[in-house]
Amino acid sequence: MFCPPAELQKKCEALDANWRAYRAAPRFEQFVEFAITVSSFAEFLHSKGLSGLHQIARDLEQQALSLFGDELSHPVPEHVFDELASRIAGLTARVAGYIENGSRPIEERRAGSQDSDPADDLAPPRRVWFIGDKSPAWRDLITQLGYFGVRVEVFGWQNVPNAQDEPAILMLDTLGLSATEASRRIKMIRARFSASNLLGLNIEADFSCLQAILGAGCDFCFVRATPQPAIMAKIVELNGGEEEAPYRVLVVEDSLTASKLVQRTLGENGIESLAIAQPREVLTTLKRYQPDLILMDMHMPDCTGVEAARVIRQHTEFLSIPIVYLSGETDVALQIEALRLGGDHFLTKPFNPVILNAIVKSKIERYRSLRRSMFHDSLTGLLNHTSSKQRLDTALNLAMAEQEPMAVAMIDIDHFKKVNDSYGHPVGDQVIRSLAWLLKQRLRKSDILGRYGGEEFLVALPGATLTQAFQILDRIRHDFSQIKHPFNETWFNTTFSSGVAQFPLISNGEALVKQADEALYEAKRAGRDRVVVRG
Ligand SMILES: Nc1nc2c(ncn2[C@@H]2O[C@H](COP(=O)(O)OP(=O)(O)OP(=O)(O)O)[C@@H](O)[C@H]2O)c(=O)[nH]1
Incomplete structure (x- = not known):
């Protein structure tokens, strides 16, 4: 970003x-x-x-x-x-x-990693400052963050450095401070740091305290006794800095002037749009353009907006896309009827541009979050089984068209049953999350990364040869084995095995996964904690 x-x-x-x-x-x-x-x-x-x-x-x-x-x-x-x-x-x-x-913007790591060679050392570390009276509790958190490329520096409240080189995140520990004093200090920090995300730590959970801390400029609060994995997850997520694709809106409007006005308003807010004047083109355009929302004029010559919305809703793939009507209509009964028949909101013309943008954005945010939950795994945020397979097929078609190699790897955590049995299911979940974070941090945005099953992951590296894939995965394997997973007052290590296959040696998605799976079992049989490639 x-x-x-x-x-x-x-x-x-x-x-x-x-x-x-x-x-x-x-x-x-x-x-x-x-x-x-x-x-x-x-x-x-x-x-x-x-x-x-x-x-x-x-x-x-x-x-x-x-x-x-x-x-x-x-x-x-x-x-x-x-x-x-x-x-x-x-x-x-x-x-x-x-x-x-000349402050560095907070999320440059992935921007730099996107077009790099698959074997490049990716992702310079991200910086986080911990501010407060040093607490031994931070030590574990700081060590854990280090495994995922997050570099932490610690400062007392009295010696916070100048904002010459803003870190991505400032963690502000308010332990021992009254709500008034904590707010005062946070306000001062907010006034000095223009970009950084401010996260409050050890905040009292009562309403007025949270209100004061957020009002002072904190972006997010962790109340007292928040479990460490939750804090880790937030920091890793903020450091991930994944840039979302711009929002896309399809405008169905027969008046050229009205559609230009709407498109201009959306464009001012960085929302992409496409306008069509003929409602009968809506289905083909939806398939081709894949918008996040439809802005639909209510009255068009051959078809009303409500009729068009009903046609759209006959198609399962467009059942949940938000439809917002734009109309000069102020008849409440008609508006309600329009909403009943497949619309999500009604805006009357002349529209207030700021409200139009706010409504479009909030509807799209909900729609995208719904789609994320359909295509992503809730524990790790990675692609789920079905969408990893779909993405693999798409990437394979592209590799064929461009005659580029592509490596596919299956990864499986070793003796994971023992982890669950020895430390409990929630700790097992945290180990799965750690591997997901590490993979996310080390792979490029153009790579495919999904949670294929319980403790099994699928990775596809477009453009990578078997040798390059081996280098990348073996380094991740080594680094994962070094992670000390905390458990009570002690810690434990765990490892993974991986099998790799490659296009064009195999040219079908299912066969590639099968071959990578066979190589994975070879790695398990050979003693685990290794990467086996199938050439
Ligand atoms: N904590 C947790 N455990 C899971 C999850 N999904 C699957 N598991 C567990 O993962 C374990 C997988 O065990 P196995 O397939 O027998 O293999 P393993 O113990 O990892 O041994 P190898 O793969 O042979 O090294 C099972 O005990 C599952 O219950 C999950 O989402 N969270």
Whole structure:
């Protein structure tokens, strides 16, 4: 999630320009432009993981929305002008300071790893600072994080370094501090760090304390006695920095002017869109474009939006895609009927662009989260069995078309039954998660990684030869065997075995998995803790 300083600067200048335009001509339409830019800037900062700047922009957005009103509400009173001006000046100064500091954006590791050679040493370590009075409890957590490429530095509250080189995450331990004192210190840290995610540790679980800590600028709170694996999981997740594909919206609208307006509004917020004027093209376009949401005009010449939605809902693959109607219709009975017949929301024209974006985004977030749970495994977040197989077939077709090699590996944790029997099922789960984190950290984004069964994983490395695949997997095997899994006051090690097969030696997905499985059993028979390739 690298954020080029020039892009940040440009977005900030656009905000400033729109604000000046409103000051010069304080009309409603100009305020709408300003509010759209604020909203788009806040979204941009969020998407780039610039947590501190995002919080300031979000507050500004809230204020702008509360002043939205209509033609009669503008110009806003003079003291409101001054308040907005001071917030904007504060935000632009923070952005300028951040750019000047040359602070590294927080999630560059994967950006750098994507196009690298399969045998490259991937992923420079990610940095986390622990702030607080040193606690022995951190030692284990810091060691564990080290296994997954996360480098931790520890500082007391009094000697937090300057924000020249912001870490990805600041863990703020509030143990022994009153809620008021903790909030005061967190506020100071938030004011200094524009990008880092702030995670509060050992926070009192009561409502007002959490409210105060979040209000002071913390992004996430761990209440007292949160189990270590939960803290680990959050840190590893934030460090993963996986960039999501842009949201996609299909606009079905017969008026060219209306669709252009909608597309422009979506585009301002980084949402991709495609417009069609003919409802009868909707099914083929849905298949081809694969949007996350449909914005549907209610009244079109040959077909109403409701009729189109009913046709869409006849297809199982489009049963859950959100449909939001756009219409001049204010008849409540008709709106309810439209929602009953397959729609998810109703927006009346002329639409408020900021509300349109907010609704589109929240519907897409839910839809994507639903799809994630359908295609991903809940324990590790990796692809589940079915989707790993599907992704493998797609990657294989691509490898065939491009005449590139591709290695496929099966990985299975050794003597895992013993882990469960000796330490319990939850500890076994944590071992599975650790292997998933390690694989995720070491493989490229273009590689395929799935949890194939209980303690079995499938990995496909497009472009990798058998030799390269062996090098990569054997290094991961070695590093996994070094991990000390904590158990009560002690720890234990565990290992995995792996078997590897390769396209084009075998050219069918199922046969590749079978061959890799056979190599895996050879590795198990030969004594485990090894990688066997089938050439
Ligand atoms: N904790 C936990 N255990 C699981 C999960 N899924 C499967 N298992 C356990 O994993 C163990 C797999 O054991 P086996 O297939 O006999 O193999 P193994 O003990 O790993 O021995 P080898 O593979 O021969 O080295 C079984 O005891 C399963 O109950 C899971 O999601 N969590």
